[in-house]
Amino acid sequence: MALYCYCFTFIAADLGAPKPESTLASLGGSISHVFDEDGNVGSNLVVSMTQKFISNDVERLVLFGVISVGFLLAYFLPLAQKQPALVVTTAVGIATLFGYQALAGLLFSHTVVYVFLHPNPIRYPWLGVFSGILCSLTLHPLADVSATSITTFLLPVLLLAAAYRYLLPKLAAYPRLAPIVRTTVVQSAMITVCGFALIEGLTGEQWKLPLGVLLFFWQWERIILYHVDYKDGLVPKALSFSDYLAVFFMPACIANWRWGVTIGQGYHYSSSTFLCENKNKIVLSGVNILLIALLYLVFSDWVRYGLIDWFERAGIPVYQASTRHLVEAFMSGYTISTSSVLVTTLLDLVRWLMLWGSVVHFKVGIWRICGYRMDPYFDKPWLATNLVSFWARFTFHYREFLVRAFYYPVFFRFFRTKPVLRIFAATMASACLGNMIWGHVSEEMFYRGMEYQNFGRVFDSWFYFVLLGLGITLTELFLLRFKRKRKPWSLDRFFFLDLLAAYCTVQFYALIIIFARPTEHSSVGDLAALFLLGFGIRL
């Protein structure tokens, strides 16, 4: 963390030490596209949506501080106090970064989920009052001591306390109604953002959610998988509120850095990976993965611009390694060669892989140093020899979310006697529909706001999701039909076939991203023409 602070914050300047750029220069080194104007390393670690700090460097310093304190507490405290300490540390971190009102909003949202999933008014009579206080703090904190102000503050407290004490037990007594209510609460993020976006489309009126509620929505994958675990009987019914919060309040869950906000795993995964082996081993693996993340963070732009220069010098225009720029050039009528399409899309994917790799490795590293044996999110996707393997190596935890939330429910419910149809339906439900709606619509709304046009941004790229779903389905069926007799990358005479398969896999994925980068005036037909150009077919 000290190394992270040195590279990505002002701490060196504040302490009067040489800045990273000066240190490298004093060693006689020089490297382009690594340092920003203030002499620190330019970074993709961004804590977004904070209004308290002007500088990203200060936000990062707070984040690194929270992570360090979390690690020390999780490492040295007695076992029973480790997870509660992580919850408190994270809460303090959120309050510092986003303000106490945001923390109240986040906690309030979680109390609502908790009371519906684990109702127990007898055991936790205080929870309704606590939830009401948090609700009041989120919506209208006590500004003065006037009668109106106190009444406005106390009203939600009384209402929620009464609802928790008298309404909830009655709701829970209806076996058909209770699961519907639970699902509604769990899916509240999707319901809310889509509802408000539709209202915006119809009336033009824009709505803004309290920041704390938005921070709660950022954890939607984790909440959905918590619910899947709950339905599968993997969550104890009498789970305490503190143990519930331990699933969601971790330094790695602080909403930040734009991509891969939370890792989509629920209660069962978290509880079964926490200190499941020697803690020193887990922590060391975390340090190792944090160092890998550091390499990605520092050198990704250097690699990217180096590749751009190399191909430009070789006479292949690569449009700043941006598929979007490639599509814009194509739509503007420029003549584009097949090699340009192939290289540009590939370099864009390289850029994205390095960006993604850096951020998700950082997250997994944090989980690990806090004692969780979290699987790598990103595992050398360029070694994948087919699309199924690529998807698992590229974005393991997101794929797990899609598989558990969408693939399995369809696979175990429909077409049980027709294997091809069964796999097709399950794969399209997860890689196409679930990925598009629950993966991308929600993110678009969270990032850009609840506006109707944000539906369009995702639905304009529908063909990307269809091609991805079809590609994965066909790969699955191929692998079922033609059994694998060897492990990929074995050093035998088929090694070069592995190389070819790996290139084809990565290039295919890079090419279908064309459909995910439409311009204002491009149609699916235009994008298909550019896509086919990648195969040497000029329409």
Next chain:
Amino acid sequence: MSERSDVQATIKHYLASEFPGQGNELTHDTNLLEDWFLDSLSIIETVMFLETKLNVKMTRRDINAENFESINTLTKFVITAKTRS
């Protein structure tokens, strides 16, 4: 042979023939998730095998690390599931 050893042998034969050459010896205690299966598709294939050949009706919640840890745990699961149905 007992039902248990029948099921064990059927599963072992399937895993050895469908996913051969993993570089380890396949025993009843081999960790399937870490040392035998190539990917999650292998689990889906195994589910389809258990359903069609051993007439086990599986649900989503049966796909977990406890059941799929080894041939022994899979055998235990199959026998329990058959009794259940």
